[in-house]
Amino acid sequence: MDQAGTAAEAGAPARPGKNWRDLRKRVLSAIVLAPAAILCVWLGANAYTLLLALGAAILTWEWVHLCGLRTVKLPGAGVPVAVFVAGTLAVMEYPLASWLVLGMGFLLTWLSAERLRGGDRAQQPALRLALGVLYIGVAGLCLIELRHENEAGRANLLFLLLVVWASDIGAYVAGRALGGPLLWRQVSPAKTWTGAGGGLLLAMVIGGLLAPELAPGSPWRAAAVAAVLAVATQAGDLLESAIKRHFKVKDTSSLIPGHGGLLDRLDGLLAAAPAAMILALLIGYGGALWR
Known part of the structure; x- marks a missing residue:
């Protein structure tokens, strides 16, 4: 067990100034991925749909792989099929049908x-596999619906991405530089209240500085909206840590250098996207979340 893990088990606070070894890989990965995501959100239509489809394919593959199954045969294939059919209906602007299909996909996969x-209780529980449909699908449908708002949708999605990234960066830098009491030591040996x-x-x-550049508003x-999304982002980060602890893995795959x-x-975005969708529903479609 590493030093952070030992401190977590002992209930000791994380030590500052440690474990920056992955910083270079994280920066290089962000330089490649962030501009591509922003460009696709800005262009919308085909570019944004392609981005979501590629992301959904990778996310569902990782989830099914965590469950010890394959996406090319049942029951593992049920996860990507349910997410893709629901997403296709959402892109075609059939929102009610997309949510119904997602729910049915969850039940059928389960x-x-x-x-x-059958009677092999040593296999991974069926519910664990089916939950991937909701975990990935709900966020995907929210990201599709948010972009349907045209100019307001573009501003809201860019705002969402910037806030999620800022939350991740701020937590990483503050947590590594300052250390401090662990946020939830039973779930994560590295996340701190300082972070x-x-x-x-x-x-x-x-959020406060860049939002007025994206769309008019206070x-x-x-x-304040950024604070809500940041809390959701960090909740999503903790949820992902709990999932990995449940599956007894360090990373969900080795796809992205420095990130796993x-x-x-995308753990934070998977939680922040539904939060942004709820805010959009509360204020009504057609405007910025901060108007």
Whole structure:
């Protein structure tokens, strides 16, 4: 067990100034991935749809792989099929049908996995596999619906991405540089209250400063919305840590240098996207989240 893990088990606070070995890989990966994501969101239509489809393919593959199954045969194939069919309906602007298909996909994947597992209780629980449909699919449908708002959708999605990235960066830098008490030692041996505070603060600053450049609105309201999304981002990060602990893995895959898998990289966005969708529904379509 590494030093952070030993400290976590002992309940000791994380030590500052440690474990920056992955910083270079993280920066290089971000330089490649971030501009591509921003460009696809800005262009919308085919580029954005392709980005989501590629992301969904990788995310569902990683989830099914974590469950010890394959996406090319049942029951593992049920996860990508359900997510893709629901996403296709959402892109075609049939939102109600897309949510119904997602729910049915979850149930059918669960039932098919139970049937194929039969009496072998040593196999992964069927519910664990089926939950991937909701974990990935709900966020995917929210990201599709948010972009359907045209100019407002583009501004909201760019704002969402910037806030999620700011929260991740702030938490990483503050947590590694300052250390401090662990946020939830039973789930993560590295995440600290200091990091959570740093992520929240940077997200609010970035949100407040950049939101008025994306669409008219109050910077103070933008900072408040950024705070909500930052909390959701960090909750998603903790959820992903709990999932990896449950599966007894360090990373969901080795796809992205310095980050692990795409699930490791998008854990915050998977939680923040539904939060942004709820805010959009509360204020009504057609405007910025901070208007």
